[in-house]
Amino acid sequence: MSIMPPSRRLWWKEPIHGIEMIWIILALLWCLVLFMWMPYWHLYGKQNLSNESYKTPPEVFESKANAMAKAHTVRTDAKSSIPVVHPPAGSDVYLLGRLWQWWPILELEKNKSYRLHISSLDWQHGFSLQPTNINLQILPGYETVVTITPDQSGEFAIVCNEYCGVGHHTMLGKIFVK
Amino acid sequence: MAAKMFRQCPDTGLFFHKSAESLMKAHAVFGVVYLLLGGALGLLVALTRMPTLHILSAENFYLALSIHGTAILIFWIIFFEMAVLYFASSTLLRTRPAAPGIGWIGFLLMVAGSTLTMVAFLRGNSSVMFTSYVPMPAEPIFYLGLILFAVGALIGCFIFLATLVVAKQEKTYDGSIPLVTFGALTATIIAIFTIASGAVILIPTLLWSLGFINHIDPLMYRTIWWALGHSSQQINVAAHVSIWYAIAAILFGAKPMSEKVSRTAFLLYILFLQLASAHHILADPGVSSTWKVFNTSYAMYLAVLASMIHGLTVPGCIEVAQRKKGFNNGLFEWLRKAPWANPVFSSMFISLIVFGFIGGITGVVMGTEQINLIIHNTIFVPGHFHATVAVGTTMAFMAITFFLIPVLFRRALIWPNVCKWQPYIFGGGMLILILFLLGAGTLGVPRRHWDINFSDAALQFQFAGTAVTMMGIAGLGGLLAAVGGALFCLIAVGSLVFGKRLDPGASLFSSFGFPMAASCYTIDQPGKLGLAPIEQAGDGGAQAKGTFVLALVFLAAFVIYFFINAKYLSSIWPMG
Numbered sequence: 001m002s003i004m005p006p007s008r009r010l011w012w013k014e015p016i017h018g019i020e021m022i023w024i025i026l027a028l029l030w031c032l033v034l035f036m037w038m039p040y041w042h043l044y045g046k047q048n049l050s051n052e053s054y055k056t057p058p059e060v061f062e063s064k065a066n067a068m069a070k071a072h073t074v075r076t077d078a079k080s081s082i083p084v085v086h087p088p089a090g091s092d093v094y095l096l097g098r099l100w101q102w103w104p105i106l107e108l109e110k111n112k113s114y115r116l117h118i119s120s121l122d123w124q125h126g127f128s129l130q131p132t133n134i135n136l137q138i139l140p141g142y143e144t145v146v147t148i149t150p151d152q153s154g155e156f157a158i159v160c161n162e163y164c165g166v167g168h169h170t171m172l173g174k175i176f177v178k
Numbered sequence: 179m180a181a182k183m184f185r186q187c188p189d190t191g192l193f194f195h196k197s198a199e200s201l202m203k204a205h206a207v208f209g210v211v212y213l214l215l216g217g218a219l220g221l222l223v224a225l226t227r228m229p230t231l232h233i234l235s236a237e238n239f240y241l242a243l244s245i246h247g248t249a250i251l252i253f254w255i256i257f258f259e260m261a262v263l264y265f266a267s268s269t270l271l272r273t274r275p276a277a278p279g280i281g282w283i284g285f286l287l288m289v290a291g292s293t294l295t296m297v298a299f300l301r302g303n304s305s306v307m308f309t310s311y312v313p314m315p316a317e318p319i320f321y322l323g324l325i326l327f328a329v330g331a332l333i334g335c336f337i338f339l340a341t342l343v344v345a346k347q348e349k350t351y352d353g354s355i356p357l358v359t360f361g362a363l364t365a366t367i368i369a370i371f372t373i374a375s376g377a378v379i380l381i382p383t384l385l386w387s388l389g390f391i392n393h394i395d396p397l398m399y400r401t402i403w404w405a406l407g408h409s410s411q412q413i414n415v416a417a418h419v420s421i422w423y424a425i426a427a428i429l430f431g432a433k434p435m436s437e438k439v440s441r442t443a444f445l446l447y448i449l450f451l452q453l454a455s456a457h458h459i460l461a462d463p464g465v466s467s468t469w470k471v472f473n474t475s476y477a478m479y480l481a482v483l484a485s486m487i488h489g490l491t492v493p494g495c496i497e498v499a500q501r502k503k504g505f506n507n508g509l510f511e512w513l514r515k516a517p518w519a520n521p522v523f524s525s526m527f528i529s530l531i532v533f534g535f536i537g538g539i540t541g542v543v544m545g546t547e548q549i550n551l552i553i554h555n556t557i558f559v560p561g562h563f564h565a566t567v568a569v570g571t572t573m574a575f576m577a578i579t580f581f582l583i584p585v586l587f588r589r590a591l592i593w594p595n596v597c598k599w600q601p602y603i604f605g606g607g608m609l610i611l612i613l614f615l616l617g618a619g620t621l622g623v624p625r626r627h628w629d630i631n632f633s634d635a636a637l638q639f640q641f642a643g644t645a646v647t648m649m650g651i652a653g654l655g656g657l658l659a660a661v662g663g664a665l666f667c668l669i670a671v672g673s674l675v676f677g678k679r680l681d682p683g684a685s686l687f688s689s690f691g692f693p694m695a696a697s698c699y700t701i702d703q704p705g706k707l708g709l710a711p712i713e714q715a716g717d718g719g720a721q722a723k724g725t726f727v728l729a730l731v732f733l734a735a736f737v738i739y740f741f742i743n744a745k746y747l748s749s750i751w752p753m754g
Contacts, residue, residue: 001433002423002440002495003270004710005353011437019726020439020490026733027486031479034740038471038547041744046752048548053463080636101636123314124396126555126624130639132750133622135554137461139396140313144463149752157639161555161624163307165314166237169628170635 049136049146056143058121065094069104077105077174084176092117095158095173097125097138099165102158102173110153110177119143126162129175135161150177183274184701187585190428193704194586197278198268198341202261202586204285205334206579209257210670212292213572216249217663224611224656229631229646231653236628240305243626245296247308251567252327252410253292258575259365259417260288260334265582266362266420267341272704273350276340284333291327294319307626309407312383312394321384328373328380335366335373351707357434357441358427361420364444368451369413375405397464408455414567415485416447418529418574422492425526425577429517432499433710435491435722443484443491450481457545461554470547482542489534490729493527494722501721509724525577525601532605533570536612537562539736549743552750555626557649558619565612568659569605576601576666583670589677596665604662610655614648620746621645 001007008014016024042048073083084105087093089112096103098121108114118127120140127136132152136144150156158173183196219242226234226242234242268275275281298304298320306316342363345351355363379402385391423440426432434440456473459465493513500512517523540562544553553559580597583589591597623630623645630649632639 001431001710002357002427004356004427005351005707006357006437007433007710007712009353009709011354014436014438016436016439019494019722020435020487023490023726023729024439024483024487027483028478030733030736031483034479034482034542034546035471035475035477037740037744038475041548042467042471045548045748046754047551047747047750048754049461049467049551050754051466055464077637082636105637124311128555128622128624129751130622131642133552133556134750134753135461135551135556135622137400137463137554139400139463141395142397142463146753151751157637159622159624159627159639161627162311163240163626166240166305168240168626169236169630169632172632172635172637172639174637 052145054143054145055141056119058119058140061094061096061117061119061143062121064117065096065103068092068094073104074107087114090114094118095127096121097127097160097171097173098122100160100167100171102127102160102171105174105176107176107178108150110150113147113149115145116148117143117145123164124162125160125164125171128159128161130157130159132156137162150175153177182699182702184272184704185698186701186704190585192269192585193272193701195268195274196699197281198264198275199586201275201278201281201285202264202269202582205257205261205264205288206582206586207674208285208289209254209261209575210579210667212249212253212257213663214667216246216254217660217667219243219246220250220663221656221660224653224660226628228650228653230650232629237302237305239628240307240626241299241302244305244307245299248295248299250572251308252324255414255567255571255575256327256331256410257288257292259369259413260285260331262417262421262575262578263334263338263362263366264341265586266359267338267345270356270359271342271345271351272707273341273345273348276337276344278337280333281337284330284337287330287333288327289330291323291325291330294323294326296323298323309403310383311403312386312396312399315387318384318387321380321387325377325380325384328376331369332373335369338362338366349706350704353709357437358420358424360441361416361423361444364447365413365416365420367448368409368416371451372406372409372413375402375409379403379406397459397462400462401459401465404455404458405452408458409451411563411567412447412451412454412481414571416444418533418571419444419485419488419492421574421578422488422526422530423495425522425574425581426492426496426499428581429520429523430496430499432495433713435494435498439487440491443487446480446484450476450479450484453479453481454541454545457541457550460545460547460550467547474545474547479542482538485534485538486729486732489530489538489732490722490725492530493728494725497722497725509727512724519598521580521597521601522577525573525580525605528601528605529570529573529577532565532573532609532612535732535735536609536616537565537570539739540616541566542736543740543743546740546743549747552743552747553619555624556619557615557623557625560625561612561615561619564608564615569608569612573601573605576604579666579670583673583677584680587674587677588680589673590680591669592672592677593669597669600662600665600669602662604659604666607655607658607660607662611652611659612655614652614655618645618648618652621648623649
């Protein structure tokens with residue numbers, strides 16, 4: 001009876017039944033597989049988070065994003081008046097989140113790698129690239145750097161998936177891959 | 179004056195001490211009030227997220243969602259857990275509670291704190307969600323309310339510990355504390371750690387909102403806040419697993435297959451407490467992969483192992499008890515012939531199955547460092563925690579409530595037929611909600627989002643039609659679950675007010691937190707609680723064959739689901 005004191009005073013000396021023991025061993029082995037899978041994927045998987053990030057004040061990050069946009073803007077999106085930027089393949093690309101937009105719009109080339117820097121200028125935001133479905137937490141004052149290699153062409157949306165106030169659901173960004 | 183303070187429940191033989199009983203009732207009733215409030219707002223949230231209905235405005239949606247999360251994840255759960263602590267200490271150990279007066283101070287602080295936070299919400303400037311991530315500000319009384327509530331809960335925890343000391347000193351029981359009390363002790367230790375973490379982060383945040391501190395680092399906030407936010411869910415796990423064992427003992431007379439194994443599994447929850455908290459930081463900058471891989475697993479996931487152990491031993495001990503009663507045919511007669519019409523059993527068993535098969539598996543999968551990339555902050559996450567909290571914890575608490583209304587409140591349950599069906603309605607609705615939230619989340623639908631059609635946005639994006647349809651079906655599941663939840667609240671409150679009195683001394687008022695008429699309390703001190711009877715014929719642990727087969731099915735589902743997600747991960751853009 002689990003609501004009464006154990007029937008044997010020295011309950012910790014009782015043997016463990018076969019079924020329980022087999023299950024504990026099986027479960028532990030699976031838990032070890034779960035653990036080993038993570039370092040394995042760091043070595044052999046192609047989708048990992050980089051460990052590169054910096055503490056960058058919002059104004060510093062904003063000026064880097066502005067400089068990149070100034071150098072590589074190819075046109076402006078008519079409806080949102082956000083610049084569309086086509087950075088050179090392999091270069092450092094800056095994307096900033098603020099209430100409530102992702103800025104600027106990026107135009108990337110398929111199967112080329114880019115060092116994507118992302119940060120927030122105000123509150124916490126969530127970088128959720130759809131429909132490929134890559135999700136990152138974006139914090140103000142922290143600059144995330146991740147090397148991405150788009151392997152599909154088309155139009156991708158950046159949904160904000162960290163709640164950021166009453167305009168949260170209007171916060172969309174774009175990445176075009178050609 | 180040695181007043182007689184105990185009464186014995188004639189149906190179960192349990193002893194209730196007058197002061198502990200009142201405290202239990204008060205906490206349980208307040209818990210149900212918050213369940214009602216949080217559940218009602220949950221329905222509005224579900225209907226708003228149905229793309230075809232979309233009933234609330236954006237502002238009201240974020241407000242409703244903030245209240246829903248806080249009322250359920252903190253207030254309903256912790257109020258009820260305090261009742262469980264008084265039950266597991268005073269009632270199960272046949273002892274007086276230590277310092278009931280201070281217990282009432284704790285209770286009043288919890289009432290005052292939760293009310294203050296609710297006021298902050300209703301004033302409209304604190305729709306910051308359950309997580310209140312800085313630097314998004316809430317009003318100071320929002321944080322103050324949470325802090326007061328936590329202090330009240332901390333008092334309850336220390337009274338539980340003090341009651342254990344009283345019982346030990348006054349020798350009210352023989353041998354070691356029962357397994358259920360041991361589980362409650364685990365929950366208390368986790369609660370103390372959790373509340374301390376809450377204080378460490380919420381007090382500076384309160385000072386920040388008052389202007390005394392000018393910066394709270396968002397990463398530091400998230401790291402420490404989740405030692406509150408997820409550890410508090412480990413309190414739930416320890417509490418609801420204890421309730422599973424309690425119900426197995428009460429309904430079936432089941433004894434644990436092995437005290438050593440079950441207690442060690444509880445201990446692992448304490449030792450590996452931080453695994454799940456660290457899962458929330460997997461997609462964050464500023465923390466290395468080494469930190470993430472180690473701290474989300476401590477290299478061997480022993481908290482997961484603990485839950486897998488309970489997942490075997492709880493149904494296993496029921497199986498052994500049922501087989502002793504003669505339900506011995508084949509692998510599953512013990513389960514087929516279980517009392518499925520008794521809501522105490524059906525609610526508990528649905529809690530067990532959904533918590534393990536869905537809550538457990540999805541939790542571990544999304545807690546894998548790289549797989550988290552395809553799940554972080556999608557609506558998959560609410561799918562996971564509705565399986566763990568809304569079914570796992572809440573249905574275990576509902577199960578014990580069906581038991582406690584006659585035993586503790588001495589009222590017969592009203593509407594026996596509705597009682598019979600309520601667990602299936604609530605559980606079925608939740609199951610639909612959960613499965614379709616998991617599905618939509620897999621397709622990238624964000625959580626905490628008012629409009630996945632982005633109709634007000636400057637840019638455009640359309641989610642796959644399947645994802646939108648899934649959100650619609652999830653809403654219908656939410657509606658059904660809300661019907662089940664409303665029935666539960668009606669049964670609970672209705673039984674307290676209109677249920678047939680099972681005790682001639684009880685007055686109407688007695689049901690609401692006050693003790694029953696003094697004439698009920700006829701016992702000075704119950705006899706010493708002896709050891710559980712020793713079972714003959716080798717305790718029968720080896721007989722749990724059916725449970726073992728279920729456990730193997732579970733493991734197979736776990737392995738398959740994990741590798742499906744790994745495969746999905748390998749299809750996204752290469753990154754590193």
